[in-house]
Amino acid sequence: MKVLKHIAGLLLVIVGIIVVRTFMHAPAPMADVTQVNIDIDSNVVAQHLSESITFKTVSNQSMGDKKAEEFDGFIQWVKDTYPQVNQQLELVMLNQTLLYKWQGSDASLKPILITGHYDVVPVIPGSEDKWQHPPFEGKIVDGIVWGRGALDDKSGVVGMLEATTFLLADGFQPARTVYLSFGHDEEIGGPMGAAAVTAYLKEQNVQLAWSLDEGSFLFKGMFPGVDNLIASINVAEKGSVTLDIVATAAGGHSSMPPKNNAVGVLAKAINKLEEHPVPGGLQGLSATMFDEISRYFEFPMRMLFANRWLFDSLIDRQLSSVTFSNAMLRTTTAPTMLSGSVKTNVLPIEAIATVNFRVHPRDTPESVQAYVESVVADEQITVRSLGGRGASEVSSWETQGFEQIAQSLREVYGDVAVTPGLMIAGSDSRHYGQVADDAYRFNPFELSQDDLAGFHGTNEKMSVDAFVLGIKSYIQIMRHGAGS
Ligand SMILES: [Zn+2]
Known part of the structure; x- marks a missing residue:
């Protein structure tokens, strides 16, 4: 009897520990952040995303199939559509990749890089009629922009250009130099784009504090019973x-x-x-x-x-x-x-x-x-x-840069669970990581599981609302990241 009593007592203690630990395993209370109030004209930005999709900037496995004029067309479109960016930032062309430099006022601070790619994967021949709207027309229907690149990664590129334009109009002056690069060959490994940018930055003796490239997105309902938005900022790629x-x-x-x-x-x-x-x-x-x-x-x-x-x-x-x-x-x-x-x-x-x-x-x-x-x-x-x-190096998630990205998301989306994550696909960051203390991979757009199916697949699309919130996030990321 005595032994049984001891066992029962021990079990009670274990159950107690389990229960207490479960209660303590709760989200940190939301940090005191003020939601930003940024006025973005959603019709204008949606129109721009739509136009960008009409350029068939397709990276095929074989370089011979590339339509160079579509890429040139896109580059000209960027210059025509974002005149302030082209007037006030310095542009270096590396093959068909655009690298903009926005000079900061404090030369003692390491620069940052915010980057995306404007090439897209092909549409599988014969699958065109499975698209609800044609892949290269950029149709806007009921608040959704349709087409190849709407997710991967023209929304990133156009989003960064919109954010920069907004900040320029707002009179923002970065303390830290900001580089923006828009790659033309990420989908085939970035040999002439991101690799060339990386070589160029090395040559200029530029070491970045951090870089932000495409990666994960914000998701709701990724796990059963989890209603919170989850943002896992990828700090490494496989x-x-x-x-x-x-x-x-x-x-x-x-x-x-x-x-x-x-x-x-x-x-x-x-x-x-x-x-x-x-x-x-x-x-x-x-x-x-x-x-x-x-x-x-x-x-x-x-x-x-x-x-x-x-x-x-x-x-x-x-x-x-x-x-x-x-x-x-x-x-x-x-x-x-x-x-x-x-x-x-x-x-x-x-x-x-x-x-x-x-x-x-x-x-x-x-x-x-x-x-x-x-x-x-x-x-x-x-x-x-x-x-x-091999896998990339694992960047630190205990840095000012990581915290600034997390804070920007909270200012736009409210209570977001921000975690470091691992990218299971590849990105241009395996190049950029060579010149950055820390390389982060994240697109600040909220997606549903249904949206995700469009990634490299059919019916790629993004809602205008999600796009606008993403632009606001880029604005905050640049504001905090570059300081003023
Ligand atoms: Zn991509």
Whole structure:
């Protein structure tokens, strides 16, 4: 009886701890911020976004398919549409990328860079009729601007130009120099745009305090039961490595196959990779992100995150089972291409699976390859690297710049949960990060899950209301970031 009493007492204590910790795991009270009052003519800015979409500034995989005149047309449109920007800022053209410099008054302060790209991905041939409105007409219907680039990333570029124009008209004088760059080849890796800008800034001995590029957006309802707007400002981006898993076997006629056909050996290897994902977990950046967001979760998820000392492996399993959060926790594994024999009755001497890994900042391309080799180890298997790149450095989220971006969002949107985040796709920031103390990736526009489907897909669109709030955010980001 005495033992039972002790156990019951202990259980009570544990439950007590869990409950108390759950209650304490609440959002920080909203900082005292005054909402800004900025007057933006929504018709004018929507019209500008619409016009920008009509330039078919498409980056195809093959450079030969590029229509240079569409890019030149867009550049001329920027000059015609934003005369104050062109009169008062200094423009350097790097290939077809525009780099503006807005001179600050205090040379002792490191400059900042605010950047986006105006090239867009192609529309998949044959999918045009799936669009509710044509992809390159920039139709405005019922308060929504439709077309390729409405999200990625002409709204960013046009939003920054509108914000700059507003501040110039307002007589704003930056203390810190502000660079604005508008890339023309982000969708193919930025070799002639962001890379050239980065080289140019290095040559000018410019080291930026921080840069702000495209990245995540503001979302509501990203997690069940969470009504708050969540802004996760990406402070790092994943790398990408591609490996060929090669199975070899004796060839011959398919009428007399051996037991260990190369295809079968390869299939087993892929199976092993699926069953043994690259290790990951809630650490560093991912831990901070989920710690912050989970404060807005409903019971019982909030209870789990408040008591990681007890529930860590449960949380890990939960997060790993959802593709989105799994990608935040680890290097992901995606077999994408397969090849074997060239003829139906010929046994393959080689069967190859091409597997793409998105490298988490905790790993390196080399460590991923070593892990894969250990998982698929077999005398008939070799692993060949097709190359790739590691993850970016992880920028600090405890800086003045990060706080200024967060404050700007709160001034425009009210109570926003701001967290650092990890970008699972690539951006031009892998270049800009080389000349910036910290590289942030975030578009200050509010999107719905439905909007997100348009990203590189069909029916890309942005509501005029969301666009206007984004412009206000850029205005505040520049005001705070540049000081005066
Ligand atoms: Zn983009």
